[in-house]
Amino acid sequence: MSSSAAEVTVRPGLDGLAELAELLAAGPGPLTLRAGRRCAAVPPELAVALRAAVTALQHGEAVTITPHDALLTTQEAADVLGVSRPTLVRLLESGALPFTQPGRHRRVRLEDVLAYAAAHRRGGTG
Known part of the structure; x- marks a missing residue:
């Protein structure tokens, strides 16, 4: 992270x-x-x-x-969710997960990844 x-x-x-x-x-x-x-x-x-x-x-x-407000790389976020990096990028591009892009690379807050995972486990849309 x-x-x-x-x-x-x-x-x-x-x-x-x-x-x-x-x-x-x-x-x-x-x-x-x-x-x-x-x-x-x-x-x-x-x-x-x-x-x-x-x-x-x-x-x-x-x-x-790690603190909930930590910023993750797309690979780290994908690892937390148990999905591939390309799948995570599709989630980001679809708006399912918020991200920042301070330069060339996207960053995702751990708190947002965990919230998405919890909603997905409950059967929500994220």
Whole structure:
């Protein structure tokens, strides 16, 4: 994904992943993060995301965290939707997905790609 300094990608095979997965699998209850003498409650939404990330890593999938307003290349957007790049370009040209074209290359906001994917899953028109 092309435009965010806050983007982080984690690949499978991390040390301690099995132990972390076991701790997270203990249940959907509260999660507390401790660092030395300090501790903080992890908000439930973030705990769900962490559990999902660890599960994906255990299944051999890389996990990327990026802001919703990140700009994607057409290939990255196509990968998110699970379609070919030419299919994505047709979606852009038909107006099904908004895009910007600051130069020669189109850019698509991740938020728009995810909204399109959600509408498509629900049987909407996007």
